[in-house]
Each structure stands twice: as C-alpha cells, then as structure tokens.
Amino acid sequence: MEEILLRAIIEYCTHNTAHGTEEIMDKLRQLPDCEVYEYGCLTSCGLCYLSPYALVNGESVEGETAEALYNQIMIKIQEIRLIED
Template identity: 95%
Template sequence: MRAIVEYCTHNTAHGTEEIIDKLRQLPDCEVYEYGCLTSCGLCYLSPYALVNGESAWGETAEALYNQIMIKIQEIRLIED
C-alpha cells in the first residue's frame, strides 16, 4: 500500500514546502497538493497534512515530517 500525503498550498507558509519535496522522493509515497483540505483551523495554526486520510501535524515543519514518517512506517509494517 502506498502512502498518500495530501497538503494544503496555504500551509506552505509554515515551511512545509521543503518537507513535501522530501516526501516526493520516497518511492512508496504519493503527494497531492490541494488549495484547501477543509481543516482551516489546523492548517492556520501549524504545519499540517493528511496521510491516508488521517491528520498529521507538528509545531514545526520538521516535526510534521517526523509525524508523517511515523505514519508511513506504520503503513509499511502493515504490508510486511
């Protein structure tokens, strides 16, 4: 199963663009960019994304990246 990461373009103000670029490098990860994920409260307050439909957030972009990678690892474990 591939990890699907969805993020809001408005959230890049939190510095998420760099981590999204790193996620695009992963062979088992698909990244989709949207104008809105309808989670404006979370998106406005902190770096935020969806991983296979589940919310992931962090106080910094790097913290968000770590949370996304935890979720991706969980997906990888399910496959094994």
C-alpha cells in the same frame, strides 16, 4: 498470489506552506512508496492556520514545526510499511 504495495497518500494545503511544509513535501516526493498531492484547500482552516499539518491516508497529522510534521509523517509511513510486511 499478487503482492499488494501499500502506498502512503499525503495531502497538503498550499495555504499551509507558510509553515514550511512545501520543503518537506518535496522530500517525501522522493520516497518510492509515497504519493504527495497539493491542494488549494483541505477544508481544515483551523489546523492550516495554527500549525504545519497534512493528511496521511486521510488521517490528520500535525507538528509544531515543519520538521516535526515530517517526523510524524515518517512514523505514519513506517506504520504503513509494517502492515505491508
């Protein structure tokens, strides 16, 4: 049986980088089971304006700070890893 590697697809908006999201996305790019995509817009302007946020496998994840967002994304990644095991 072929092993299927589940990957975390992380999407973020370039307009949200004012909250410091670019630095955490650079950290996430280093993880072998993550794919990080940058878009000009994710059509969630309300979220983008208010706080750091990203989509993880299509699900919105937010944090009060960029570091809090990173922690929330890591929780989602751990959930994906658990599904894989």
